[in-house]
Amino acid sequence: MKSVTKIKHVVLSGGVGSRLWPLSRKTKPKQYLDLFSGKSLFQLCVERNEFLNPELIIVGNEDNYQLSRDILDRMGKEKYLEVIEAMPKNTAPAIAFAALLSEPDDILMVTPSDHLIENAEEYHNCVYRAIELAKENRLVTFGIKPTRPESAYGYIESFGESVVGFREKPSKEKAKEFLLKGNFLWNSGMFCFKASAFLKELTEFQPEMMKSVKIALKDMREGFLQKETNSLISSISVDYAVMEKSKNITVIPSDIRWSDMGSFDALADHLAEKKALKLDDKGNFTIGCNRFVSFIGVSNVILVETPDAMLVLDKESSQDVKGIFEKLDKEDSVLVR
Numbered sequence: 001m002k003s004v005t006k007i008k009h010v011v012l013s014g015g016v017g018s019r020l021w022p023l024s025r026k027t028k029p030k031q032y033l034d035l036f037s038g039k040s041l042f043q044l045c046v047e048r049n050e051f052l053n054p055e056l057i058i059v060g061n062e063d064n065y066q067l068s069r070d071i072l073d074r075m076g077k078e079k080y081l082e083v084i085e086a087m088p089k090n091t092a093p094a095i096a097f098a099a100l101l102s103e104p105d106d107i108l109m110v111t112p113s114d115h116l117i118e119n120a121e122e123y124h125n126c127v128y129r130a131i132e133l134a135k136e137n138r139l140v141t142f143g144i145k146p147t148r149p150e151s152a153y154g155y156i157e158s159f160g161e162s163v164v165g166f167r168e169k170p171s172k173e174k175a176k177e178f179l180l181k182g183n184f185l186w187n188s189g190m191f192c193f194k195a196s197a198f199l200k201e202l203t204e205f206q207p208e209m210m211k212s213v214k215i216a217l218k219d220m221r222e223g224f225l226q227k228e229t230n231s232l233i234s235s236i237s238v239d240y241a242v243m244e245k246s247k248n249i250t251v252i253p254s255d256i257r258w259s260d261m262g263s264f265d266a267l268a269d270h271l272a273e274k275k276a277l278k279l280d281d282k283g284n285f286t287i288g289c290n291r292f293v294s295f296i297g298v299s300n301v302i303l304v305e306t307p308d309a310m311l312v313l314d315k316e317s318s319q320d321v322k323g324i325f326e327k328l329d330k331e332d333s334v335l336v337r
Contacts, residue, residue, distance in 0.1 A: 005135065006106045008195075009054035010098040011045060013068055013113040014061045014088040018325035019263045019318065022309035023288065026337050030261065031114035032067045035271070041261060042113045043071050049109060051124060056080035057101065057108075059094040061087070062224075083220070086227040091189070092241035093233050096202055096213045097225075104196035107134045111190050116270065118257035126254045130192035133161075133250050139201065140192040141243060143185025143251040144258045149175035152263065152319050154187035154239070156251050163249045166239060185253055187239070189260070201242045209234045209241070263318035264302050283315070309335055 017030030024030040031042040046056070058068050058080055065084045072080060083097040095110055102108065109127065117123050130140040141163075143156045151172045157164040166187065170178060178184035203210050216229040243249055259266050268285065271277035279285045284295035289305040300315040313321065328336045 005131075006103065007052045007054040007131070008057055008098070008102055008106050008108050009046075009049045009052065010057045010059065010095065010108050010110040011042070011068075011113045012059055012091060012094050012110065013042060013064065014059060014085060014094060015112065015114055016325075017114060017262070018322045018329075020261075020267065021321055021325040021328075022304060022306045022311055022335065025335075026063045028067065029064060029114070031112075032064065032071070035267070036116070037274075037276075040071060041116060042068065043075065044116065045111055045113045046072070046075065046077070048117060048120070048123070049111065049127075052109065052127070054109065057083070057098045059083045059085070059097055061085040082223040084224045086225050086230040089230070089233045089235045091238040092202065092206065092236045093209065093213050095191070095198065095238055096210065097217060099195040099199050099202075100214065100217055102195040104194065106195045107131055107192065108195055108198070109190075109192050112260070114261060115188070115190075116259045116261050119255065122254065123256045126252045126256060127192070130252050133252075134192045134194055134197070137194060137197045137248070138250045139197060139243070139246055139248050140250050140252060142188045142190040142192075142254050142256075144188050145253060145255045146179055146184065146186050149179045150186065151175045153260070156185045156187050158183055158185055158251050158253065161250050161252065163251050166244045185251065186258070188254070188258060191238070191243075197248070198242070201246050201248065205245045206234075206236070206241050209236065264304065264313065264321065265315050265318040268302065268315065 013031060015029055016026050017024035020030045023033060032040050034040050036044060060068050062084060081101060098108060126142060133140050143158060149172060151170055154169055155167040155178055157167060212233045216225050216233055219226045219229040261267055268277060272279055277285055280295060282299035284298060284301045286293050286303045289303055293303060295301055302313050302315055304311040325336055
């Protein structure tokens, strides 16, 4: 009797969303903020993939695992597997944990928990195509058809579903060139593959990391990785570890209205479109501020307020907020906790 393919949804929830500081903190990063019609990006991510009827694997960290649990509890989700890192080590080890906890032929649909996708029908079509390719032992990534020359994203140069190469985050001018060429896609950070296919490539390209991941997993207690063995794992993204080296990559060009909601300009554009944010006639606006604010002589200025911090920035400088977070983090400031 032919076995039924088992789909597992691997939710990567360890990010801190540093470019959305001061809203996003280590103990409540952006994926847990209820900014989207009363829902969080984490909840939307889980709901979005329910059509697969998958088994859930949540890879998070000690700072935020309880937030995931609370949301899943409110959603009525009782059965899921957790891997809780003592310290985040980027996406390659996170996916490796999930793959090692799966059967070789299980197909993993890997998604960051902090992205927004609005074209559900097209998303379903892309995922079904990815699963077909994953069954053929391909490593599948999702490329987003760009709508603007964005310098905050990595790019995938492609020919149909064939990957020509991966490109780092470009300058604004280079991003304009990519857009004009027409065969460059935004790198979404979403993947689909058999557990065995991914582990085979990871073992080939990152043998030492694989050894340390297995040791840490063996030392795991009730879903919690132990600090001593977790700390020995190299921190590396799945793109650097596997995708940019493998000859077995396929890309699905996608038009799914995708955003990583990684900065205030992206968040503002979305909220304004949904009429959840009020802009003045110069494009200025506030987030989290309950007081009267008037902007004079300036345009495209964002004022963000929390009980303990205030941020004022030009919309065009949204990517620079990460530098403030990193500075405060280096100082061990309570403002990032």
